[in-house]
Amino acid sequence: MSKKEISICWLRRDLRLEDHAALYHALKAPYPVLLLFIFDTKILDKLDNKTDPRLAFIHDTVHQLHTELQSLGSSILVKYGSPEAAWQEVLKTYQVKSVFTNQDYEPYAKERDDALAEYLSSEGISFKSFKDQVIFEKEEITKADGKPYTVFTPYFRQWQQKLNDFYVKEYPVKKYLNNLLQIGPLNIPTLEHMGFERSAMKFPSEDFAAKLQGYEERRDFPADDATTHIGLHLRFGTISIRHAAREALKQKADKWLSELAWRDFYMMILWHFPHTTNQSFKPAYDNIKWRNDEQEFKAWCEGMTGYPIVDAGMRQLNQTGYMHNRVRMIVGSFLTKHLLIDWRWGEAYFAEKLLDYEMASNVGGWQWACGCGNDAAPYFRVFNPELQTKKFDPDFKYINKWLPEYQQKKHVQPIVDHAFARERILKVFKEALAS
Incomplete structure (x- = not known):
């Protein structure tokens, strides 16, 4: 003692x-x-x-x-x-x-x-x-009247203008490590003691710098795996956000730097609007009459919707704890708009499965896909999974990797017709927003 x-x-x-x-x-x-x-x-x-x-x-x-x-x-x-x-x-x-x-x-x-x-x-x-864990927080970036931004583009403009060496400078911790308390080894409780067992899942490397150069050109193509997989390390702080930003500035990886700004933006939104964890940023969207069909939700979770790009994404998530960002948008849009299932159901499933789950970005991303968030995709924008596939996985490399039965022509039939689903969602959303 x-x-x-x-x-x-x-x-x-x-x-x-x-x-x-x-x-x-x-x-x-x-x-x-x-x-x-x-x-x-x-x-x-x-x-x-x-x-x-x-x-x-x-x-x-x-x-x-x-x-x-x-x-x-x-x-x-x-x-x-x-x-x-x-x-x-x-x-x-x-x-x-x-x-x-x-x-x-x-x-x-x-x-x-x-x-x-x-x-x-x-x-x-x-x-x-x-x-x-962020470059800018709370009230560090606000509108002229002191209120928080709720649209990303003007926020990012000021974020870029304010960014300088001071905000990304490294804290020189090593200089002061001699002030650590000198003490013998202390015990660490085992996973088993806490009621858990070791997972066999592999974790992404901390080495993200090599992927920054091709990021902007190839980031939307899931088969290329051209993203950095840094999310887990930022989530648990095994990599400093300042180190990430310094590397982006050094390599002039502007698009990737903007993704770090999106993360700051969503953290700021969560701080100012904590109700958004379980309520729509735009209150009218809480009037939507969701179908919430449990069997269809199960099919979505298991990657059995009959839409190959959606199902490949869900299989990737379930097997690796990761899903490519472009595909996250597609599966989010599909759940909320094709199946009319509450975005909170999808958000909770991602919270359970994603290695890099961060509440602010996940809630922000789901509300964006649904159309109910700040600076969200408009409700009438409904991703067509087939067009998204043609554009971003034209050779079916990503789909064939995660959905081998597609190649064997054994994949299930679509659980809903795209044109029908689009008409239905427009009608339901219009009614909710008019009430």
């Missing part, structure tokens, strides 16, 4: 030691720093899949951090339980003077952090939170 005065750096979505805002500030403060990670049962208890690969990824990454810290004479304190219980245990064991962490913009995280800040304050402990 240590009663030495210390600071805690609480890791959440920032599982790395380099270019890390909260860790940098903690190490520069007067007290030695102990890193903390909590396997939060309030999140884990909601996971039905006991081989959820994301948990294995986090667990592996925490072990890597533990190894790195041991080489520096330190360790990482890992707790399993609710944040409230974990923090009570921490404060009983250590004399904590300050807590440093990075900002999280999701509604649950905001409530959790507000409650913790209040609790720590009552114990005479300071709670300091820093921007780390």
Whole structure:
């Protein structure tokens, strides 16, 4: 039991030691720093899949951090339980003077952090939170009247104008690592202890830089696999967003940089409009009379709709925890517009399956596909899966890879006719928006 005065750096979505805002500030403060990670049962208890690969990824990454810290004479304190219980245990064991962490913009995280800040304050402990997972946050980019942008293009214009070396500069954490608390190795709970088993799913590499050059020309062609697969690493902070932006600027990968700006945009929208997690940004769209046919939803989930590009995308998702971005738009449009199934059903399915699931981008993407979000595709824009295939998978390479029965001409018949579905959705959406 240590009663030495210390600071805690609480890791959440920032599982790395380099270019890390909260860790940098903690190490520069007067007290030695102990890193903390909590396997939060309030999140884990909601996971039905006991081989959820994301948990294995986090667990592996925490072990890597533990190894790195041991080489520096330190360790990482890992707790399993609710944040409230974990923090009570921490404060009983250590004399904590300050807590440093990075900002999280999701509604649950905001409530959790507000409650913790209040609790720590009552114990005479300071709670300091820093921007780390985005380039610009909250009110850093607003309209002239101080209100948040709700359309991406003018937001991005100002995002680009404001972007300079200051905002992407690396935090020089290495200089201050000698201020880590010197402590022997601490125990890490096993996956089995937490009621989970290891998944066999493979994780994408952290090496994204090599893919930036061909990104703009080939990003829409799913068979090329020309995207970076960086989403998982940004989601859990194994790569710094500033490092990603620096690399994009260095290579003049403007289109890819704009994708990082979309991520900032959706984080900002979620911060200002937290109701959008389960309500349409455009309230009139909550009047839509969804069909919500459970059998059709099951067919969509399993990649059995009879539309090859849709089914290939769903098979890719189910097998790898990833789906190409162009295909995400196609399957999202198909679920909401061809099948008239509530976008929230699709959003929840993606939340369960995507390795790179991020609430802000996922909710934003689904509302965009449905037409009910800010800066969304208009409701009367209904992707034609066959035309999308001709344009982006003309040789059926992507479809044949994920849907081998298509090549053997054994694929199921379409569950709905495109022309019929388009007429139906226009009628239903018009009625909802007129009411």
